[in-house]
Amino acid sequence: MQTIDLSKVGLRETNKMLQAQSAETNQTSWEIVNPRGSHAIACGLNAPIEVTIKGSTGYYCAGMNQQATVNIHGSAGPGTGENIMSGKIVIEGDASQYLGATGQGGLIVVKGNASSRCGISMKGVNIVVQGSIGHMSAFMGQSGNLVVCGDAGDALGDSCYEARFFVRGKVKSLGADCIKKDMREEHITFLRGLLDEAGIDADPSEFTRYGSARKLYNFHVDNAGAY
Amino acid sequence: MNNNDPKGIPQTTPRMSATFTRDVNSDIRRAAATGIYDIRGGGAKRKLPSFDDLLFMGASISRYPLEGYREKCETSVTIGGLHAENPIELDIPITIAGMSFGALSGPAKEALGRGASAAGTSTTTGDGGMTPEERTHSTKLVYQYLPSRYGMNPNDLRKADAIEIVVGQGAKPGGGGMLLGQKISDRVAAMRNLPKGIDQRSACRHPDWTGPDDLEIKILELREITGWKVPIYVKVAGARPYYDTTLAVKAGADAVVLDGMQGGTAATQDVFIEHVGQPTLAIVRPAVQALQDLGMHRKVQLILSGGIRSGADVAKAMALGADAVAIGTAALIALGDNDPKWEAEYNALGTTAGAYDDWHEGKDPAGITTQDPELMARFDPVEGGRRLRNYLKVMTLEAQTIARACGKNHLHNLEPEDLVALTMEAAAMAQVPLAGTNWYPGKPGTTY
Numbered sequence: 001m002q003t004i005d006l007s008k009v010g011l012r013e014t015n016k017m018l019q020a021q022s023a024e025t026n027q028t029s030w031e032i033v034n035p036r037g038s039h040a041i042a043c044g045l046n047a048p049i050e051v052t053i054k055g056s057t058g059y060y061c062a063g064m065n066q067q068a069t070v071n072i073h074g075s076a077g078p079g080t081g082e083n084i085m086s087g088k089i090v091i092e093g094d095a096s097q098y099l100g101a102t103g104q105g106g107l108i109v110v111k112g113n114a115s116s117r118c119g120i121s122m123k124g125v126n127i128v129v130q131g132s133i134g135h136m137s138a139f140m141g142q143s144g145n146l147v148v149c150g151d152a153g154d155a156l157g158d159s160c161y162e163a164r165f166f167v168r169g170k171v172k173s174l175g176a177d178c179i180k181k182d183m184r185e186e187h188i189t190f191l192r193g194l195l196d197e198a199g200i201d202a203d204p205s206e207f208t209r210y211g212s213a214r215k216l217y218n219f220h221v222d223n224a225g226a227y
Numbered sequence: 228m229n230n231n232d233p234k235g236i237p238q239t240t241p242r243m244s245a246t247f248t249r250d251v252n253s254d255i256r257r258a259a260a261t262g263i264y265d266i267r268g269g270g271a272k273r274k275l276p277s278f279d280d281l282l283f284m285g286a287s288i289s290r291y292p293l294e295g296y297r298e299k300c301e302t303s304v305t306i307g308g309l310h311a312e313n314p315i316e317l318d319i320p321i322t323i324a325g326m327s328f329g330a331l332s333g334p335a336k337e338a339l340g341r342g343a344s345a346a347g348t349s350t351t352t353g354d355g356g357m358t359p360e361e362r363t364h365s366t367k368l369v370y371q372y373l374p375s376r377y378g379m380n381p382n383d384l385r386k387a388d389a390i391e392i393v394v395g396q397g398a399k400p401g402g403g404g405m406l407l408g409q410k411i412s413d414r415v416a417a418m419r420n421l422p423k424g425i426d427q428r429s430a431c432r433h434p435d436w437t438g439p440d441d442l443e444i445k446i447l448e449l450r451e452i453t454g455w456k457v458p459i460y461v462k463v464a465g466a467r468p469y470y471d472t473t474l475a476v477k478a479g480a481d482a483v484v485l486d487g488m489q490g491g492t493a494a495t496q497d498v499f500i501e502h503v504g505q506p507t508l509a510i511v512r513p514a515v516q517a518l519q520d521l522g523m524h525r526k527v528q529l530i531l532s533g534g535i536r537s538g539a540d541v542a543k544a545m546a547l548g549a550d551a552v553a554i555g556t557a558a559l560i561a562l563g564d565n566d567p568k569w570e571a572e573y574n575a576l577g578t579t580a581g582a583y584d585d586w587h588e589g590k591d592p593a594g595i596t597t598q599d600p601e602l603m604a605r606f607d608p609v610e611g612g613r614r615l616r617n618y619l620k621v622m623t624l625e626a627q628t629i630a631r632a633c634g635k636n637h638l639h640n641l642e643p644e645d646l647v648a649l650t651m652e653a654a655a656m657a658q659v660p661l662a663g664t665n666w667y668p669g670k671p672g673t674t675y
Contacts, residue, residue: 015451039444044381044452059441060448064381079435079448083379101435102376104420120434121376123420140430142420159428161421217425218408221262 002027007034011041021047023067037077042070045087062089065106078115081108084125097134100127103144109198116153119146122163128198138163139175147194149202157210161217165210166191168202177216181209254497265497266407268330268586268596269556270398270489270534275506277489277534278543280653281646282662285632293631300627301637304551306528307389307458307481310450314458314481315367315389317551318347319623320638321541323615324486324532324555325371325391325462327353329406329415330493330586331559333360335595337608338562340364342615346623351391351553353493354404354429356418357383364612369460372449375404375429377419381452389457390449392442392480394433394471395464397490397507397533399499404429406494410589412598442478450479460484465510465533472517472529482528484553485514489534491556493596494587507533507544509656515548524548525639538625545626546641547657561618562611563593 004014014032021027028049035041035055042051043063053061056074066085075093084103094112101117103125110127116134119127122144132150139155141163151169158175165178166187174180183205191204216223243249257265286292293300308314323343328336330353337360343350349367352358356378362368370387372379384390395401406415406427416423436445446459461475462484475483487507492500511531518524531544532553544552559565565573567580572592576583586596594606630638633645647662648654654667661667 011451012455016454019454040448040451043448046381059444060435063448064384064452066381078441079445082435082448083376083381085380098435102379104380117434121430123376139434140428161425217422219263219426 001029001031003031003033005033006038006041007036011038014041015043018042018045018049018051018068021045021049023047025049035074039077042068045070048087056093065089075112076110081106081125084108094131095129100125103127107194107197109200113150119144119163122146126194126197128194128200130200132169135172136175138165141165145190145194147191147198147207149200157212159216160212162212166204166207167210168207171208171210174210177213178210179213181211183207183209266494266587267497267500267584268491268493268495269500269584270491271501271504271506272584273501275489276508276650276652276656277506278508278540280508280649281543281657281659282649283539283542283546283629283633283645284647286634290634292634293636295628295631298631299636300630301639302623302627304528304639306530306551307460309481309523309526310455310479311389311458311481312454312456313388315349315369317349317367319619320545320551320626321346321535321619321622322348322369322530322551322553323350323558324490324553325351325353325369325393326555326559327355327404327406327493328358328361329353329355329377329410329419329598330596332595332597332603332606333358333414334603334606334608335559335562335611336361337364338606338611338615339558340368341608341612342558342561342619343367345612345616346619348619349388352387354406355415356380357386358418360608362386364608371462373404373429374431374433375419376434377421377429384449385453387453387457389460389482390453391460391462391484392445392449393462394442394475395462395466395486396492397464397486397488397504398492399495400464400466400504401431402495402499402503403431404493407587407589410587410598415598439474439478442474446479458482460530462486464488464490465505465507468505468510469513469517472514473521476518476521476523476527480527482530482550483514483518484530484532485510485549486553487531487533490532491559506656507531507535508653511544511547511549512656512658518548525550538622538627539629541622541626542629542638542641543646545638546645547643550639557618558615559595561615562595563606563614564591564595566593569593 030051032053037058039058045068046066050069052071058077060079062070069088072091078096079098081089082101084106086106090109095114097115099118102121104123110129113131114133118133118137122141124144128147135153141160148167152171155175157178304320306315340361344366351369369389408424458481460482461480463471465487488504528550531549569592589597591597594602646659654661
């Protein structure tokens with residue numbers, strides 16, 4: 001275990017050390033102490049290492065992550081895991097807005113709640129939130145899955161493409177072109193696997209599936225008011 | 228009104244309304260027939276105050292010129308030296324603006340890379356990610372970081388020679404993108420992670436930041452991911468150039484790209500292109516003033532775009548304080564877009580060479596703004612690259628000719644004092660005297 005005191009080492013040197021790890025590194029376990037809400041901690045990683053941050057983080061923690069597992073033992077600021085490509089991010093506390101924005105792969109798990117615009121413009125990432133999520137989540141979501149064990153705020157999945165949403169609780173409102181869909185056996189099986197991967201104990205059959213009605217895929221003047 | 232009076236009273240000529248012109252009437256009929264606004268490519272087509280309204284005075288008794296064929300006039304520019312470990316060094320101050328793969332064909336992107344590289348300058352990706360064609364053929368490639376983040380990934384980000392965070396575009400300040408289904412081929416769909424054939428909409432705001440304070444943190448993240456190696460540009464539309472430039476610099480930009488309303492787009496509502504934004508001529512001085520007020524002029528570079536066509540435009544932009552310019556539409560014309568040799572096909576599309584602007588429909592006879600394999604095959608990227616190189620060389624020679632005539636041994640040494648304006652509007656916007664006077668609007672006159 002390598003321990004970095006961020007308050008002493010500084011952001012640049014910390015990220016440099018983590019980004020320098022290769023696929024063959026022996027130093028696979030890292031701990032960062034005293035994050036104090038700093039921005040851009042552990043962003044741009046690209047190695048199968050595990051980084052545990054002891055405390056809360058600012059904007060863009062683990063941004064554009066590839067391969068690495070990043071655990072945040074606190075709450076996470078805006079844009080955490082933005083454009084994640086692969087690997088895993090686990091947030092023990094709450095997540096601020098834009099969680100996993102434009103994420104293209106990998107998994108993000110939030111043990112608490114996630115704020116507005118969770119999964120905005122998601123492009124393949126899987127996000128599992130144990131609590132609830134805020135408004136305009138998964139806006140323009142292109143692909144990937146957003147799983148919410150609690151409730152979803154206003155305008156879930158507005159203008160979404162092929163991203164899928166599974167919500168156990170209430171949805172305050174659905175966004176433009178987002179509709180409730182059948183929860184077939186294949187979806188329950190898929191969701192069970194994703195919940196297991198996220199380490200969250202929930203019954204997949206209690207979830208409702210939402211996704212695109214695909215009515216806004218090609219412009220039609222009679223739908224102009226929906227845009 | 229017309230009179231067809233049998234008593235022989237003279238008939239008045241048919242008179243078109245200055246308000247309801249033929250163009251306006253055709254717009255109304257088109258809207259009534261379709262129920263949707265008109266979408267097109269290109270920039271503002273209306274007559275605007277422009278660099279054509281400025282003239283250089285040249286040398287005189289008080290200023291002596293440089294000898295055209297013997298004394299050097301430098302053209303190089305360094306962009307991004309403020310924070311980046313590896314600033315971009317360009318031989319000429321004319322760069323290629325961002326245009327997407329998707330809007331343009333792969334071979335057209337390759338040609339832009341070839342031409343720019345041969346001329347010693349950079350090219351720029353667009354709203355569709357980085358293609359191998361343009362990375363391979365561009366010695367200096369600027370990677371655009373856009374609201375859509377199509378094809379965005381850290382591996383390509385690290386391959387870039389600079390990163391350009393796009394906040395706005397001159398053709399549509401405050402507008403997002405659009406790529407109609409005809410152009411969403413398998414390859415374009417895969418790069419953008421979208422279903423094939425849909426009308427793709429791009430967001431107008433970045434998904435994970437809003438405002439200047441967030442932008443500062445976003446720039447920090449991008450620098451951390453790329454090891455503080457490459458410059459970070461911020462591109463803004465010519466909406467509020469003084470404040471946008473100030474805020475971009477405050478957020479930590481190495482360069483500001485400022486795009487006037489003559490700047491092109493692949494596809495935007497005509498009403499947006501023609502009625503939102505400011506002319507390129509009007510936005511330079513406020514941006515330069517912002518840099519000067521911050522003590523950052525020449526430290527943070529200003530790259531001006533939007534209807535730049537010639538070496539004269541380059542020289543005028545630089546005289547007003549820009550460090551470099553970017554060209555988009557002009558580069559496409561150099562590649563062969565709107566060439567009269569395709570006139571019959573332009574006619575078949577209901578238009579004429581020079582007026583063709585339905586770039587979003589993917590039917591470009593020149594094979595440039597299309598994803599149609601047959602049309603694309605018409606375009607030779609090697610020949611296109613050569614044409615672009617030639618054009619860039621000519622623009623550079625033209626700018627040097629003017630600079631030497633003004634006694635300047637570097638294009639950067641051109642200054643507002645070298646210019647006069649032909650119109651009151653241009654005088655006010657460029658803050659240079661109306662020709663024949665020592666005055667421009669807003670400036671009290673002085674005695675000689």
